[in-house]
Structures are given as structure tokens and as C-alpha cells.
Amino acid sequence: MKRSFAISLIITTSLLVSMPVSAQWPYYLVPGTPLLPDGTVDMDAPAPRTANGNVDFTGTWNVIRHHQGGEQGRPVGEPAEPPPGVPPYATFWDQGFGFENGLPYQPWAREERARRMENNGIDNPDSYCLPLGHMQFHTHGQPRDIVQGDDRLAIIYEASAGVRQVFMDGRPAPDDEALEWWYGYSVGHWEGDTLVVETTNFRGDGWLDFNGSPTTEQLRTIERFNRPSYGKLEIDILIDDPGAYTEPFSLRIEQSIMPGDNLIEWVCENEQSTQYFN
Amino acid sequence: MKIKLIILSSILTGLFVSAPLFAHHNFRSEFDINQPVIVTGTVVRLALTNPHARLYIDATDDNGEVVHWDFELAAASSLLRRGWRRNTLVEGDTVIVHAARARNAPNVGNVEFVTTVNEDGSEGFTYGSPRE
Numbered sequence: 001m002k003r004s005f006a007i008s009l010i011i012t013t014s015l016l017v018s019m020p021v022s023a024q025w026p027y028y029l030v031p032g033t034p035l036l037p038d039g040t041v042d043m044d045a046p047a048p049r050t051a052n053g054n055v056d057f058t059g060t061w062n063v064i065r066h067h068q069g070g071e072q073g074r075p076v077g078e079p080a081e082p083p084p085g086v087p088p089y090a091t092f093w094d095q096g097f098g099f100e101n102g103l104p105y106q107p108w109a110r111e112e113r114a115r116r117m118e119n120n121g122i123d124n125p126d127s128y129c130l131p132l133g134h135m136q137f138h139t140h141g142q143p144r145d146i147v148q149g150d151d152r153l154a155i156i157y158e159a160s161a162g163v164r165q166v167f168m169d170g171r172p173a174p175d176d177e178a179l180e181w182w183y184g185y186s187v188g189h190w191e192g193d194t195l196v197v198e199t200t201n202f203r204g205d206g207w208l209d210f211n212g213s214p215t216t217e218q219l220r221t222i223e224r225f226n227r228p229s230y231g232k233l234e235i236d237i238l239i240d241d242p243g244a245y246t247e248p249f250s251l252r253i254e255q256s257i258m259p260g261d262n263l264i265e266w267v268c269e270n271e272q273s274t275q276y277f278n
Numbered sequence: 279m280k281i282k283l284i285i286l287s288s289i290l291t292g293l294f295v296s297a298p299l300f301a302h303h304n305f306r307s308e309f310d311i312n313q314p315v316i317v318t319g320t321v322v323r324l325a326l327t328n329p330h331a332r333l334y335i336d337a338t339d340d341n342g343e344v345v346h347w348d349f350e351l352a353a354a355s356s357l358l359r360r361g362w363r364r365n366t367l368v369e370g371d372t373v374i375v376h377a378a379r380a381r382n383a384p385n386v387g388n389v390e391f392v393t394t395v396n397e398d399g400s401e402g403f404t405y406g407s408p409r410e
Contacts, residue, residue, distance in 0.1 A: 072305050072409050120307030129329065142355060158355060160329075264355035266328045 027260040034230050041259040043231025047193075050150065055193045055227050057146045057153065060262055061255035063139050067091055073141065087236060087250035092139040093210045095239075095251060109214045109244040116212025124207060129268035131162050131182040133206045134199070134221060138235060138253045145263050146233075153188065153195070158263045166197050173200050180204065180217055195225040208239070216243030231257045305378075305409050308350075309388040313379040317347055317387075318395070321371040326354040326364060331407075333389060335373060349377055350388045351407040362405060367392065374401070 034045035048056045065073070066080035066089045075091045079098040082089055088098025096102035105113065116123065126132050132140065142158040151169040156162070166186040173185050184199040199221045206215035219241040226234045233255040240248040305311070319337030331351035339345050351357060367373060372395040377387030388409065394402035 071311070122307055126329075142353070264358055266353065266355050268329050269327050 028262070029260045033259055041231070043229065043257070045230040047227040047230055050148065052150055054148075054150075054190060055195070056148055057195070057225060057227055057233065058148045060143050060145050060258045061233055062143050062258050063092075063141065064254040064256050065091075066254070067097065082252055087252045090135060090139050090237070090251040090253045091209070092136060092141070095135060095209045095213055098251075099249070103208075103213055104246040104249065105213070106244055106246060112214045113212050116207075116214075121210060121212060124210070124212065125205075126160060126207075129160065131160055132157075133208055133215065134164075134183070135208050135237070135239075135251070136210065137162055137164075138237070138255075142266070143258055143261065143263060144255075156263060158266045160268055161266050166195075168195075173198070176201075182206075184219070184221070191224075193226065197221075197223040197225065199223070204243075214244050215239075215241050218243035233257070305388065308380055309378040310381050311378050314390075315377050315379050315387055317375045317377065319345075319347060319373065319375070321367045321369055321373055322346075323369065324364075324367045326357065326362070328353045328355065331357055331362075333367065333375070333392070335375065345385055347375070347385045347387065349375055349386070352409075356408055360406065360408075366405060367394070371395075 029041075032048070034042040036042045048058075050056045066082075067075035068077040070076035072093075074093045075097045080089055082098075091097045121127065126136070137144065137155075137157045137159065140157065140159040144158060145156040147154045147156065151167070153166040153168060155164040155166070157164075162183070164183045164186060166188045168188045168190075170189075171187060173187050178185070178201055180201055180203040182203055185201040186197050186199040188195050188197040190196070200219075202215060202217060202219045204215075204217035206219065207213070208215050219239070221240070222238040224236045226236075228234060235253040235255075236250055237253065238248055238250045239245070317335065317337050319335035322334040322336055323332075325332045325334075331354050333349040333351055335347045335349070337345050337347055374393045374395060375387070376390045376392070378390065380386035380388075389407045390409070391404050391406045393404045396402045
């Protein structure tokens with residue numbers, strides 16, 4: 001009897017502890033969340049739409065990882081094969097992981113990436129509470145909120161409390177003489193149910209991944225946002241940066257809705273750890 | 279009873295520690311995973327801050343001297359989603375910290391998991407901290 005009680009306790013505890021993370025964090029399901037007859041969230045329900053009929057990307061999103069994770073989540077093993085017609089999956093650590101020969105670096109960019117890796121990423125902006133690059137934000141393990149209006153959309157990243165704004169009111173991007181920004185300048189338009197976002201005016205010292213694949217002020221990205229179902233977000237992003245790469249390339253990012261969850265305040269205080277960096 | 283606790287503790291550890299990992303900075307730049315350390319001591323303060331929470335504990339070395347340890351944890355928001363709260367560890371709690379030592383600083387480490395110790399000396403709960 002004692003033994004069976006102990007086993008029951010272990011199983012019960014395991015179930016409780018392995019419940020969705022959202023069960024541990026204050027859980028509030030927003031009105032309108034599609035539910036199945038058993039009361040669980042219907043992740044395969046159609047994507048919601050705004051009053052004017054556009055697909056609504058609003059929600060809290062968690063990155064989907066397709067690769068096996070090693071130390072600190074570094075992708076290891078064989079790259080996951082995307083469906084036909086879908087570009088290689090992006091990873092936080094190494095955007096070239098899904099490419100047979102890695103990214104098409106310009107020679108200086110290949111050397112710079114090697115230098116950054118050799119230095120254990122000591123000059124990664126994120127280590128000093130400075131913003132991550134778009135690709136790191138898209139693939140970060142901490143969630144992000146999309147807040148969508150008719151004429152603009154904001155993406156709020158929990159990591160580093162990053163904020164991007166996408167203008168969808170037809171305004172042009174500023175000229176090349178305007179300031180360069182950590183997040184660039186993003187304008188979007190609809191192609192059917194796809195939101196197409198072009199971003200320019202980046203700073204020239206960006207990091208495309210944790211390993212330090214560089215980007216320059218010539219970087220231009222085109223992101224295609226799709227929400228094929230209530231639960232899933234797909235972003236295909238074209239990276240076009242002739243300053244650092246010999247040809248453009250595309251990556252796939254996938255994210256899953258986090259029903260009932262929300263961002264947690266994340267103010268990057270002085271990084272107390274850098275004093276110990278080697 | 280002790281065996282049950284060990285089993286329970288192991289399962290809890292596995293579940294918490296196997297949570298998805300992600301990165302803030304390069305773990306290798308600060309810590310050496312090949313230098314694991316287990317420290318038993320008394321909690322001085324748990325600071326749930328970002329980009330990393332900190333756990334300060336006092337331990338006694340082989341010479342009977344008090345040693346102040348400074349441990350790095352995951353980001354506060356990551357810990358909150360995994361069940362940590364402000365009072366998960368409070369001043370005076372006895373804990374066993376499993377960590378990796380810093381490469382170039384003594385008495386500094388990165389936590390893998392922390393196990394509380396009950397008043398009767400038995401092990402209590404284990405709280406994991408994903409490596410970021």
C-alpha cells in the first residue's frame with residue numbers, strides 16, 4: 001500500500017509539475033479564444049480577423065524549435081527538413097544551420113563571425129543590455145506580443161524589452177540619409193492574407209545570430225507573416241545584405257500562440273555577469 | 279522515505295531542468311561546465327532580476343571560514359514561468375546548489391538546480407534554472 005501510494009504521489013506530482021507553463025503563471029484566457037467541446041483551446045481553429053477583414057496576428061507567441069537542442073539550446077544533429085518550398089528553419093544560434101554550406105558570407109563577414117565566436121560572443125550587444133537583431137528576437141526563447149491595429153502593428157519582445165513598429169498606412173521608408181536604427185524602419189502591406197513587411201535603415205553593426213553572423217547598413221529584410229490557424233504563426237524572411245553576404249537567402253520562423261499567457265516585465269538591469277567574462 | 283524523496287526530487291529536477299533552453303549570453307564565456315560544484319549553505323538573498331537572477335548564499339569551507347557565494351540564475355521571467363516566486367528561497371533557508379564554476383572568479387557559479395533542505399536535514403524541493 002505504501003509503495004503504491006508513493007508511486008501515485010510521484011505520478012501525480014509529475015503531472016502537476018509537467019502541466020503547461022501557463023498553469024504556473026497567472027492564466028487569463030481572453031474572450032473570444034476558440035475552444036473545443038472539452039474546454040481546451042482549439043489551436044487548429046481559423047485565424048481570427050480584424051473588423052476590416054484582415055488576418056489578426058494579435059497575441060502572445062512562443063518560438064517553435066525544430067532542431068535538437070544541445071548546450072544552451074545550440075542546434076545539434078541533423079537539420080530538420082522543412083516541407084517543400086519552405087526555406088530552412090531559422091535558429092537562435094546559427095542561421096546557417098539548415099544550409100548545406102552555411103550562409104554565403106563575404107570573406108570579411110566570415111572572418112568577423114569567426115572572431116566573434118573565438119571571443120565567446122563577449123561583444124554581443126545583448127550581453128550589455130542592448131537590443132538583439134531581428135532574427136534573434138524572432139527565435140528567442142522568451143515570448144513576444146503582437147498588437148495589431150489597422151494602420152500599424154507593434155511587436156513587443158519580452159527579451160530585452162524590445163519594441164518594433166510596422167507602419168501599414170502607405171508611408172514610404174525614410175531615405176538612406178536618415179538615422180540608422182537597431183530595429184530598422186519597417187513598412188508593411190497586405191498581399192491577400194499575407195502581411196509583407198520591408199525593413200531598411202538598419203545600423204551597420206548587427207548580429208544575425210548568437211554566433212555573430214554580421215549585418216551591415218545595407219541590410220534589407222522582407223518578412224512575410226502568415227497565420228494559417230489560430231495557433232500558428234509563420235514568418236518567411238528574406239535577408240538581403242550585399243555588404244555581408246554574396247547573395248540573398250531566406251529563413252522560416254514558426255511560432256505558437258500562448259493562450260492565457262502574457263509578457264512578463266523584463267527590464268535589463270546592469271549585466272552583473274560581464275565582469276567575469278573571459 | 280529518503281528514497282522516495284530522492285526519486286521525487288530527481289523527477290522534479292528532470293522536469294524543471296529539461297525545460298526549453300535559450301540564451302542571453304554565452305555560458306562558456308563565463309562558466310566552465312567541466313568544473314561542477316555543489317555548495318551547501320544558507321540563503322542570504324534571492325534577487326529576481328533580469329537579464330539574470332542572482333542567488334547569494336553563505337557557506338562554510340573546510341577551515342570553518344564563511345564563504346560568500348554569488349550564483350547566476352536564469353532570467354527572472356523564465357524562473358517565474360517555471361514556478362519560482364519571490365519567496366521561493368528566503369534568507370536563512372538551507373540549500374544545496376548544483377552549479378558550474380566561473381572561469382575567472384572564485385565563489386561564483388551558474389546554477390543548474392537548487393534543492394532545499396528541511397529542518398530535519400532531509401531534502402525538500404528542487405528548483406531548476408535553465409542555462410541562458
